[in-house]
Amino acid sequence: xxxxxxxxxxxxxxxxxxxxxxxxxxxxxxxxxxxxxxxxxxxxxxxxxxxxxxxxxxxxxxxxxxxxxxxxxxxxxxxxxxxxxxxxxxxxxxxxxxxxxxxxxxxxxxx
Amino acid sequence: xxxxxxxxxxxxxxxxxxxxxxxxxxxxxxxxxxxxxxxxxxxxxxxxxxxxxxxxxxxxxxxxxxxxxxxxxxxxxxxxxxxxxxxxxxxxxxxxxxxxxxxxxxxxxxxxx
Numbered sequence: 001x002x003x004x005x006x007x008x009x010x011x012x013x014x015x016x017x018x019x020x021x022x023x024x025x026x027x028x029x030x031x032x033x034x035x036x037x038x039x040x041x042x043x044x045x046x047x048x049x050x051x052x053x054x055x056x057x058x059x060x061x062x063x064x065x066x067x068x069x070x071x072x073x074x075x076x077x078x079x080x081x082x083x084x085x086x087x088x089x090x091x092x093x094x095x096x097x098x099x100x101x102x103x104x105x106x107x108x109x110x111x
Numbered sequence: 112x113x114x115x116x117x118x119x120x121x122x123x124x125x126x127x128x129x130x131x132x133x134x135x136x137x138x139x140x141x142x143x144x145x146x147x148x149x150x151x152x153x154x155x156x157x158x159x160x161x162x163x164x165x166x167x168x169x170x171x172x173x174x175x176x177x178x179x180x181x182x183x184x185x186x187x188x189x190x191x192x193x194x195x196x197x198x199x200x201x202x203x204x205x206x207x208x209x210x211x212x213x214x215x216x217x218x219x220x221x222x223x224x
Contacts, residue, residue, distance in 0.1 A: 032211070034212075034213070036215075041220065043115075043204050043216050044155070045215070046212060046213070046214065046215075049211075088155070090213075097143070097208065098157060098160065099145075099157070099213060101155045101156075104152075104154050106152070
């Protein structure tokens with residue numbers, strides 16, 4: 001079993017839709033949870049960073065962590081074509097040191 | 112946010128040659144940097160942890176003699192792929208820690224022909 005599981009997709013939705021991206025994990029020691037966006041042939045870009053259960057909102061993005069279920073989500077509201085990218089969840093025990101990444105979900109927002 | 116610059120962004124080399132990739136933290140000092148490898152449509156796999164002034168720590172299965180890492184200053188880590196072979200063709204990405212966040216370079220696409 002992988003430490004972090006993420007549905008690779010691809011996921012295709014119409015512009016304006018609400019997108020839900022999810023990851024599950026097995027290591028209860030993970031304390032820090034991140035979501036990265038990666039455009040084709042580019043390095044990952046940090047979107048959201050949380051370290052507690054609950055919701056964290058930043059503009060159109062909401063990160064949700066449920067430590068009891070070992071489940072994290074990223075919601076994108078009012079999705080735009082520019083949101084089309086691969087989204088990677090990442091987790092760490094000590095902050096951002098030695099992150100473990102999910103496989104990434106390829107998302108396409110259709111105009 | 113912090114800026115991490117990686118160079119080159121793309122390199123093509125002949126089989127048997129060595130290639131050096133640089134990772135720089137432009138506006139902060141990084142005692143620790145990380146090197147990842149990413150195959151198409153797959154996730155980032157940590158290869159090694161680069162520690163300034165000391166030897167790098169390699170993940171299981173990564174050949175330290177093939178992937179040489181040097182972290183000679185607080186703003187620069189280099190990854191040298193020695194005696195490259197076509198199976199080494201991949202996307203290599205570095206990251207550096209600033210505070211409690213990891214920032215990534217743009218990545219280097221290595222093609223060995």
